Amino acid sequence: MSALKNFLSIADLEREALRRMPACVRGYVCGGTEDGQSLQESRHHFGRWGFVHRGLRNVEQRSTKVSLWGQEYSLPMGFAPTGFSAIVMHDCDAALASVAREAQIPFIISGASTVPLERLQAESQQRCWYQAYLPGDMERVRPLLDRLRKAQIEVLVITIDTCVAANRENLQRLRFTVPFQFSGKLLLDGMLHPRWSLNVFLRTLLQQGIPRFANLAHSEGPAITQNPSNGFRGERDRLSWEHIRAIRALWPGKLVLKGVMHPDDARLAVESGADALIVSTHGGRQLDGCISPLQALPEVKAAVPQDFPVLIDGGFRRGTDVLKALALGARMVFTGRPQLFGAAVAGRDGIRHAVSIFRSELMTDMALLGCAHMDEITADLLRPVGETSRP
Ligand SMILES: Cc1cc2nc3c(=O)[nH]c(=O)nc-3n(C[C@H](O)[C@H](O)[C@H](O)COP(=O)(O)O)c2cc1C
Structure with missing residues (x-):
């Protein structure tokens, strides 16, 4: 889609996506919890670090490639x-x-997604990672692990920051709930956005009926308008490190914990046999009042062995944001909203465009920083803005 070339940055895509999405979709995708501090911090902390670039380093042959667990x-x-x-x-x-x-980047299937993970695995040639919202009940966890093994999922990501539903006041005001319920407000919203109503809402209803909780448990769950048995969040508040250790003993693939912010949890993750962790505040959608994942990163990194992969997400919108996290020790960065903005603007092409924006910014910015390879991006290239000491 040639018009996409006019969207030069993720912020450009975001502006257009906001225009196209009905208020309830906008609220669901973009919103945070309570006063939105965690959400704002995740964006603003990038500005508290600045680069000190190197020159004359011959960066003609550049590569943005990385490898993790033997996969490039x-x-x-x-x-x-x-x-x-x-x-x-x-x-x-x-x-x-x-x-x-x-x-050639990883995609993590959400436990709250609506396309069966087996189809997504086929779509990705068996390369998806899977993120679980687990109850603290091994009797319910075991059959899910069996399903994942059968689907040849190799990386299991367990989200640990959602033990209860957070206070998403913005969604309550918009009458948007999980499970999904129709309301007059939603219908009016849809009428004001006919393109979304036709291309997303009606198309989905006509082609597949009401979407289902396809991947929450060992078998496909009910329609998203109904509560799954044991509730959508049933017994998540009982999940503990004991469950992680029990899962480690059963799960042969890679095990990643998502939502780690405290260095002691990072240490416990290593002790419990995790293979990696994701520093994250769930995009500002769970506990409000958090520091940003980027601010938490150096302390978390210092708490784990040098070669233990520390991944991160939250607020990444620029290639320079990604480079700052790599300099502070992250192995990889994940994004949530940017590709959804692309999807809202131009479907599959829009998602591709979001990736290509990051790719081209990274290629340019790494050269300007004086680096030809990702492993050259180190902490000595960063300083806290406004101070003279090194990170
Ligand atoms: C619309 C939306 C839905 C999300 N759903 C999940 C989910 O099902 N499981 C999960 O672990 N995190 C979920 N997250 C959090 C993301 O995985 C990720 O932590 C966050 O979006 C990163 O911040 P960013 O959106 O600023 O890139 C969701 C985020 C958004 C925006």
């Missing part, structure tokens, strides 16, 4: 799990999986 990725980036993405674009999860495959 074309970017130090991947798609974070985003539940209910079907609300942004018809069959959005399948589009995310196939664009991730083309772009």
Whole structure:
């Protein structure tokens, strides 16, 4: 889609996506919790670090490739799990999986997604990671692990920051709930956005009926308008490190904990047998009042062995944001909203465009920083803005 070339940055895509999405979709995708401090921090902390670039380093042959567990990725980036993405674009999860495959980046299937993970695995040639919202009940966890093994999922990501539903006041005001319920406000919203109503809402209803909780448990769950048995969040508040250790003993693949912010949790993750962790505040959608993942990163990194992969997400919108996290020790960066903005603007092409914006910014910015390879991006290239000491 040639008009996409006019969207020069992720912020450009975001502006257009906001215009196209009904208020409830906008609120769901963009919103945070309570006063939005965690959300704002995740964006603003990038400005508190600045580069000190190097010159004359011959950066003609540059590569953005990284590898993790023997798998090479074309970017130090991947798609974070985003539940209910079907609300942004018809069959959005399948589009995310196939664009991730083309772009050679990881895609994490959300436990709250609506396209069966087996289809997403086929779409991505068996390369998806899977993110679980687990109850603290091993009897319910075991059959899910069996399903994942059968689907040849190799990386299991357990989200640890959602033990209860957060206070999403913005969604309450918009009458947007999970499970999904129709309301007069939603219908009016849809009428004011006919393109979304036709291309997303009606198309989904006509082609697949009401979407289902396809990947929350060992088998496909009920329609998203109904509560799954044990509730959508049933017994998540009982999940503990004991469960992580029990899962480690059963799960042969890689195990990643998402939502780690405290250095003691990072140490516990290592002790419990995790293979990696994701520093994250869930895009500002769970506990409000948090520091940004980028601010937490150096302390978390210092708490784990040098070669233990520390991944991060939250607020990344620029290639320079990604480079700052790599300099502070992150192995890879994940994004949630940017690819959804692309999807809302131009479907699959829009998702591709979001990836290509990051790719081209990274290629330019790494050269300007004086680096030809991702492993040259180190902490000595960063300083806290306004101070003279080194990180
Ligand atoms: C619409 C939406 C849905 C999300 N759903 C999930 C989910 O199902 N599971 C999960 O672990 N995180 C979920 N997240 C959080 C993301 O995985 C990620 O942590 C966050 O979006 C990163 O911040 P960013 O959007 O600023 O890139 C969701 C985020 C968004 C925006």
